[in-house]
Amino acid sequence: MPRTLMKGNEAFGEGAIRAGCRHFFGYPITPQSEVPHYLAKRLPECGGVFLQAESETASINMAYGAAAAGARVLTSSSSPGISLMQEGLSYLVGSELPCVVVNVMRGGPGLGNIAPAQADYYQAVKGGGHGDYRVMVLAPASVQEIIELMETAFELADQYRNPVMVLGDGILGQMMEPVDLDGEGISSIPSKPWAVTGTQGRTTRNIVNSMCIVPEENEAANLRLANKYNKIRQNEQRWEEYLVNDAEVILVAFGTLARVVKAVADRARDEGIRAGVIRPVTLWPFPDQAFEKVIKFAAKRFLVVELNLGQMLEDVRLAVNGRRPVHFYGRPGGVVPTVREVMERLKQTSEVTDGGDRI
Amino acid sequence: MATVFERPRALTDKPFHYCPGCTHGIIHRLVAEVVDELGVREQTVGVGPVGCSVFVYEYFNCDMVQAAHGRAPAVATGIKRVHPDRFVFTYQGDGDLAAIGTAEIVHAAARGELISTIFVNNAIFGMTGGQMAPTTLIGQKTTTTPFGRDVRANGFPLRVAEMLSTVEGAVYVARVSVHSPVHVARARKAIRKAFEIQLQGLGFSLVEVLSTCPTNWGMTPVEALKWLETKMIPYYPLGEFCTPGTGRQDND
Amino acid sequence: MIEQVLIAGFGGQGIMSTGQLLAYAGMMEGKHVAWIPSYGPEMRGGTANCGVTVSDTEISSPLVTEPTALIVMNHPSLEKFEKTVLPGGIILTNSSLVHRVSRRSDLGFLAVPANEIAEELGNVRIAANVVLGVFIGYSGAVNTEAAVAALEKVLPARRHKLIPMNKAALERGAALGLAYRREKAAYG
Numbered sequence: 001m002p003r004t005l006m007k008g009n010e011a012f013g014e015g016a017i018r019a020g021c022r023h024f025f026g027y028p029i030t031p032q033s034e035v036p037h038y039l040a041k042r043l044p045e046c047g048g049v050f051l052q053a054e055s056e057t058a059s060i061n062m063a064y065g066a067a068a069a070g071a072r073v074l075t076s077s078s079s080p081g082i083s084l085m086q087e088g089l090s091y092l093v094g095s096e097l098p099c100v101v102v103n104v105m106r107g108g109p110g111l112g113n114i115a116p117a118q119a120d121y122y123q124a125v126k127g128g129g130h131g132d133y134r135v136m137v138l139a140p141a142s143v144q145e146i147i148e149l150m151e152t153a154f155e156l157a158d159q160y161r162n163p164v165m166v167l168g169d170g171i172l173g174q175m176m177e178p179v180d181l182d183g184e185g186i187s188s189i190p191s192k193p194w195a196v197t198g199t200q201g202r203t204t205r206n207i208v209n210s211m212c213i214v215p216e217e218n219e220a221a222n223l224r225l226a227n228k229y230n231k232i233r234q235n236e237q238r239w240e241e242y243l244v245n246d247a248e249v250i251l252v253a254f255g256t257l258a259r260v261v262k263a264v265a266d267r268a269r270d271e272g273i274r275a276g277v278i279r280p281v282t283l284w285p286f287p288d289q290a291f292e293k294v295i296k297f298a299a300k301r302f303l304v305v306e307l308n309l310g311q312m313l314e315d316v317r318l319a320v321n322g323r324r325p326v327h328f329y330g331r332p333g334g335v336v337p338t339v340r341e342v343m344e345r346l347k348q349t350s351e352v353t354d355g356g357d358r359i
Numbered sequence: 360m361a362t363v364f365e366r367p368r369a370l371t372d373k374p375f376h377y378c379p380g381c382t383h384g385i386i387h388r389l390v391a392e393v394v395d396e397l398g399v400r401e402q403t404v405g406v407g408p409v410g411c412s413v414f415v416y417e418y419f420n421c422d423m424v425q426a427a428h429g430r431a432p433a434v435a436t437g438i439k440r441v442h443p444d445r446f447v448f449t450y451q452g453d454g455d456l457a458a459i460g461t462a463e464i465v466h467a468a469a470r471g472e473l474i475s476t477i478f479v480n481n482a483i484f485g486m487t488g489g490q491m492a493p494t495t496l497i498g499q500k501t502t503t504t505p506f507g508r509d510v511r512a513n514g515f516p517l518r519v520a521e522m523l524s525t526v527e528g529a530v531y532v533a534r535v536s537v538h539s540p541v542h543v544a545r546a547r548k549a550i551r552k553a554f555e556i557q558l559q560g561l562g563f564s565l566v567e568v569l570s571t572c573p574t575n576w577g578m579t580p581v582e583a584l585k586w587l588e589t590k591m592i593p594y595y596p597l598g599e600f601c602t603p604g605t606g607r608q609d610n611d
Numbered sequence: 612m613i614e615q616v617l618i619a620g621f622g623g624q625g626i627m628s629t630g631q632l633l634a635y636a637g638m639m640e641g642k643h644v645a646w647i648p649s650y651g652p653e654m655r656g657g658t659a660n661c662g663v664t665v666s667d668t669e670i671s672s673p674l675v676t677e678p679t680a681l682i683v684m685n686h687p688s689l690e691k692f693e694k695t696v697l698p699g700g701i702i703l704t705n706s707s708l709v710h711r712v713s714r715r716s717d718l719g720f721l722a723v724p725a726n727e728i729a730e731e732l733g734n735v736r737i738a739a740n741v742v743l744g745v746f747i748g749y750s751g752a753v754n755t756e757a758a759v760a761a762l763e764k765v766l767p768a769r770r771h772k773l774i775p776m777n778k779a780a781l782e783r784g785a786a787l788g789l790a791y792r793r794e795k796a797a798y799g
Contacts, residue, residue: 005635005646005764023441049440053433054466061430061463065437068424069404073437091427175673176631176646178638196422196438198402198445207416209425256673263671338676 003180009034009173011143012076012102012166013042015150018185021072021100022048025062027055027081030114031170032104035076056081060088060101067097068208070195072154076102078170079120080111083128089163090129093225094210098157100150101135101165104173107334115334116170118255121311124165125284132222134229136164136236137283139254143177149281151186156236158190160228167283169307171256171336232285239287240279243269244294247276249349252316253305254280257336261305264342274298275346283312291319300351302326305342307335310358325354367391369400371420380573380580382537383411383479387418389543390450390477393551394421397558399446404438406431410452411485419450429460432467435474446557448475454484457493457517464523464565471528471562475553478519481570482591489575493517496594501575516594520567524600530562533599536569536592538584549599561603569595612667614752615675619660619692620684620705620739628765629682629739630661633746635761636753637665645673658687665752680750682742683709684725701749703742721745721791728783734773737780744784749792755785 006014012035016024024039036052043050053059059075066073077085082103092099103124107117122128124137136156140146146168153164196206212218242262244250249268253261258279268275276299278290301324304313310328317326329345331337366372369391377383394400400421407415409428416423426434431449439447456464456478467474483501484490490503494516498507508516524532531553535546546568553564569591571583578586616633620626630646637644648661662675679700683689685708693713696702701719704712707726723745725738732741747755759778766773 003638005631005638005644023437025437051436051440054462057430058433058436058463058466061427061433062437062440064426064430065406065424065434065439066441067437068434069438069441071441087427088430095425171647171674174648176634177673178644196404196424197442198404198422200401205420206422207425208423209416211413211425259670260672260674266671336674336676338674339672340677 003178005176006143006179007034007174007176008143008146008168009104010038011146011179012150012168012173013038014181015147016074016100016154017042017046017048018147018181019072019151019154020186020189021074021154022046023066023071023073024049024075025051025053025059025066025073026075026077027053027059029078029081031106031173032076032078032102034173035102035104056084057087060085060092063099063101064088064092064095064097067092067099068095068196070192070197072098072158072189074100074102076104078104078106078114079108079117082120082123086123086129089135090131090133091210092163093133093135094131095208096161097163097208098154098161099163100153100157101163103165103167105167105169107332113334114170116256116307116336117332117334118169118257118307118311119332120167121283121306121308124167125286125315133225134162134232134284136160136162136232136285137167138164138238139167139281139283140172141255141258141279143172143175144179146172147179147181160232162228167255169255170334175256236282237285237287237289238281239290240281241290242277242279244276244278244297244299246274246298247294248274248298248300249276249346250294250299250302251275251277251305251346252280252302252312253277254283254312257305257307260337260339261342263339264346267339267343268346273346280312286315286319288319291316295320295323299324301349301354303346303349304328305337306330308332313358325350325352327354328358330359367395369394369403369420371418373417375418376414377411378572378574380571380583381411382570385537385543386477386479386546386568386570387415389547389550390448391419392547393554394446396551397554399554399558402444403446403448404442406435406438406447406449408449408451408455410455412450412452412479413486415450429455429458430463431455432460432463432472432474432476436467436470436472439472439474443473446554447473448477448554450477451479452485453478453480453482453492453494454487457519465526468523468526468529468563468565471530473557473560474563475557476565477550478565478567479570480519480567480595481572482516483572483575485572485575494519496590518595520565520600523565528563529565529601530603531556531564531599532567532601534567534569534595534597536587536597538569538571538587542597552602556603567595569597612665612752614665614680614750615678616663616665616680616682616746616752617660617675617678617692617695618663618682618684618739618743619658619688622657622659624659624684625736625739626659626684627661629743630663632740632758632761632765633663633665633743633753635764636757639757639761640753642667642753643670645670647673647675658691660688680746682739682746684739684742685709689713701746703745705738705742707738719749719795721749723784723787729780732779732783733776737773737777740777740780741784744781745788745791747781748785748788750788755781
């Protein structure tokens with residue numbers, strides 16, 4: 001397929017197929033339903049399995065089974081459904097199974113609405129399930145980037161044997177943009193000698209299990225995870241920089257909102273304010289390294305912009321660690337700020353103190 | 360000298376952790392014997408529950424997956440859809456299957472998922488300390504029904520085999536017991552039938568096995584076997600509730 | 612060049628596919644494009660709208676909150692979106708269903724009897740493409756030929772027999788748009 005116009009939700013599906021994923025288990029929810037719509041047609045065409053589950057709880061557990069069986073597997077949902085998947089995510093981590101989960105976020109809490117939001121940042125990045133664990137989180141900002149990051153997501157999941165979440169919002173899921181679908185995608189996936197396949201002549205049994213009844217053994221399992229997470233922190237931070245080299249004020253945003261914020265930086269520069277943008281692409285591991293770099297240059301202050309009440313803000317503050325004021329502007333509940341609005345907020349930011357502000 | 364009795368190959372050497380008089384061990388053995396008989400051990404993936412039988416992955420000598428509480432049918436679905444030519448079974452207790460995992464088992468059955476389920480009903484939550492299960496009998500005392508199960512407060516015991524036998528995708532559903540040698544032999548036959556149904560690709564199959572819990576029932580093993588026979592079977596009749604040959608609701 | 616077009620009306624007027632037509636045409640000309648709909652309960656029988664960005668440079672924000680052009684296919688949409696249009700932009704109305712002119716004096720305005728024209732061409736359901744044609748003729752954001760070529764991409768195969776009628780709608784509209792641009796250029 002050459003250059004084509006594609007919906008973000010369709011790109012999650014096509015990106016997964018190009019990454020060698022042939023198994024999808026999911027349950028309908030707006031604004032991500034085009035993911036299952038697309039895969040229900042597309043997976044049978046390439047010999048894959050599409051299954052509509054009875055709930056998100058079942059979806060993630062089917063994904064758990066398929067991952068245990070050695071497949072590259074995808075499930076997708078939106079905020080309330082992702083809440084139901086938290087149990088499964090904890091078990092996937094505990095059993096060290098690779099799996100990709102797409103969350104096309106909507107406004108919460110509770111039933112909320114179906115408008116674009118980023119209110120699940122904490123849940124995605126800090127872990128919404130039980131136990132001491134991390135899930136890698138990737139945040140694409142365009143339909144083309146969805147295609148690319150889906151491949152990255154499956155590779156990281158297999159490499160680290162850990163679930164990976166691809167976090168978008170209603171805008172990203174619903175919008176159409178041109179995508180280049182060069183090449184054929186991946187034809188083979190890494191071998192998984194640990195997978196349950198029936199022993200089939202193997203002399204040892206494969207057991208997929210997160211139970212560790214002896215505390216010392218469970219501690220060792222946790223420390224093994226910690227070791228893995230340290231490696232991920234060192235090696236997998238990804239971010240995009242825009243006009244940061246001489247920027248006195250750095251705007252920080254992820255996903256589609258980062259595009260609004262780039263437009264703010266452009267407008268600020270038109271008005272003589274040297275603004276730049278850091279767009280975290282990995283939300284976990286959070287790209288601390290990006291902040292070290294800009295603080296060494298010119299950055300005098302930061303403005304974090306989110307579709308929530310200030311969640312990534314905390315990670316930015318940890319990265320900046322008191323060295324510069326970190327301001328915040330957020331619109332929760334499904335409202336998306338305009339360029340003009342953010343511009344006004346930008347003009348109010350002080351180089352002296354952020355006063356711990358949240359809105 | 361001919362060997363007439365030995366440990367099934369489909370069981371590991373690990374000693375069972377079950378309480379004295381608990382019939383889980385018998386049921387494990389039956390499952391293992393049938394797996395051996397059908398010659399599918401190396402093609403088998405088992406899925407274990409949460410509950411007393413949480414350690415089944417240490418006992419069955421085949422590839423095993425440990426599932427979250429109640430989710431074994433969904434996990435088994437994922438495995439089977441990746442490896443349609445393997446034999447996949449779940450082993451679940453009554454808390455796991457009939458309370459927290461009700462949705463997963465009903466929909467696995469409704470899809471006619473090509474998996475087999477061994478459902479162990481001992482009318483109580485064992486591992487967590489003898490609480491009421493969905494299958495606890497009316498009047499039965501448990502740690503959460505200290506005055507006996509009262510239908511006004513706790514509702515009625517769930518007859519899982521009968522309920523699932525109404526689902527079109529379930530082609531073999533039976534209830535058996537292991538309280539006497541003759542019933543153990545019948546249970547073995549039912550398990551074999553259920554597994555064959557899967558191997559023939561006919562649909563979902565489930566065998567509900569009535570089982571004892573002397574520890575949490577507060578009885579000796581012998582009293583427990585008697586209680587199963589005289590109290591449980593009248594409420595949970597034995598028989599085949601649907602079979603590919605004879606259709607639905609054919610109990611004895 | 613950057614055009615951000617908001618197309619608004621009610622469900623069944625082909626609002627979404629008209630927007631996609633513009634986006635496809637832009638893409639086929641090698642421009643940067645983005646299309647974004649209103650979605651969910653909003654689109655169940657009520658109002659429908661979508662935003663299309665066509666640009667020579669990379670699109671920073673795909674959201675169309677301050678359109679350079681507004682196409683309104685029914686009256687409520689004019690009330691709702693009139694004030695959002697950037698000064699110097701343009702409002703195009705389907706005057707068959709929108710019975711007033713714009714109250715804004717800082718932008719261009721053209722009333723198009725789109726339903727009548729569409730009926731004349733054979734089907735009222737192509738009215739939105741008449742107005743899109745006017746926008747294309749007026750703005751030159753994309754070529755009419757590209758929009759006509761994009762019909763094949765946007766219309767499902769079973770509707771391909773309607774391509775000639777849609778082509779006529781786009782061309783008829785484009786002629787009106789071009790005439791308006793010349794008029795505006797001549798008389799301000």
